[in-house]
Amino acid sequence: MKENTGKSKYVMLGMLARMPQTGYTIKKWIENEYSHFWQESFGQIYPTLKKLVAEGLAVTSNHTQNGNGRGQIVYTITDAGRKELSDWLKEEPEIEKIRYELLLKVSFGENTEPEVLLGHLDNFIRRNDKLVKEMNGYIELCGQFKEQDIDCSYSQLTALCGAYIYSAMRDWAVEAKRIIKEKEDDK
Amino acid sequence: MKENTGKSKYVMLGMLARMPQTGYTIKKWIENEYSHFWQESFGQIYPTLKKLVAEGLAVTSNHTQNGNGRGQIVYTITDAGRKELSDWLKEEPEIEKIRYELLLKVSFGENTEPEVLLGHLDNFIRRNDKLVKEMNGYIELCGQFKEQDIDCSYSQLTALCGAYIYSAMRDWAVEAKRIIKEKEDDK
């Protein structure tokens, strides 16, 4: 089997479905609001955007030199693009594959001192704690918008998922520290 | 900056630190016990193993044709390899980057019917439920080994992390379903 552009194509379509924008703003948007479950690099974004145009899924309205930077290319989704996006949304999502370097290091723990792992876990707890707070802040913000009849329910749902994951990771790390310390005391 | 072979190198070293083995058994091991936080493909494993030998971090003891398949190459870690692994374990783990296709689809939810999302969430709940059970089974197994003085504490810790994550994901999905339905009823 072939015919698989990867998911980047659909991410671009999803972004353009919200509003016409440039590759740069798509990148910023993903960095700011998607980073806990998705990321895209410029090396994917720009070629994918060009492919979208070649396939008739988006069109460009070239706003050369409107003040910002060195001239921007604004992409707008077409009806065919919306159809393509909608079709993809119906497909069963692939099973996610994750790479947690911390877990890898924990699993190789016998090859280092427990203090090394405890240090990594401390940093991990701090980071996840901060992320939980960020997510909760974002969820609250969405709630406020909702009162003003601005709907961001789906963004709120993904933020809620972030809050769940980061909490779980923090709780696990706290428990992991306890178990490692207990094991040390036994010796 | 350059000089970054990626993490595969250290995964191979960590695997070989346990026992001398072939690329194939490394792959199987990662699939069976690491899949919830790491994965490697043959396209990475075999070339990386060769690099390890070139760098003096592993040696091969060529057991050509000992009965299994078409002849195997057994890799054994060297002292230099153990040093390299130990040094890497001390380094601060990189921030993980994750791609949850389901979350992406939820965040683009406005472009499809709520039923589509609810269906995806149902499958997601089922899958995560199964995984939680798998993890708990594995944790229990480790506990039994411990009574026989076989230490698999670190594997147990990573399985515990899996249990935490998968539970969190399941709980989130249940809550997400509730929120989406509630929103539908409001209309």
Next chain:
DNA sequence: ATCATAATATATCATAATGATATGTACTGT
């Protein structure tokens, strides 16, 4: 006023990682 640097914006490339496919032997069940 000048100067550094941050932000906006596009583009490309080497490296890394995946997924698929090819090749081949040996064991297991029907």
Next chain:
DNA sequence: ACAGTACATATCATTATGATATATTATGAT
């Protein structure tokens, strides 16, 4: 006898990342 699976290595096209190059404008510091 034959199909299917497990063992085992290898390669390649596609996909993704991270770094770097280029260029303009806005902003803050001296």
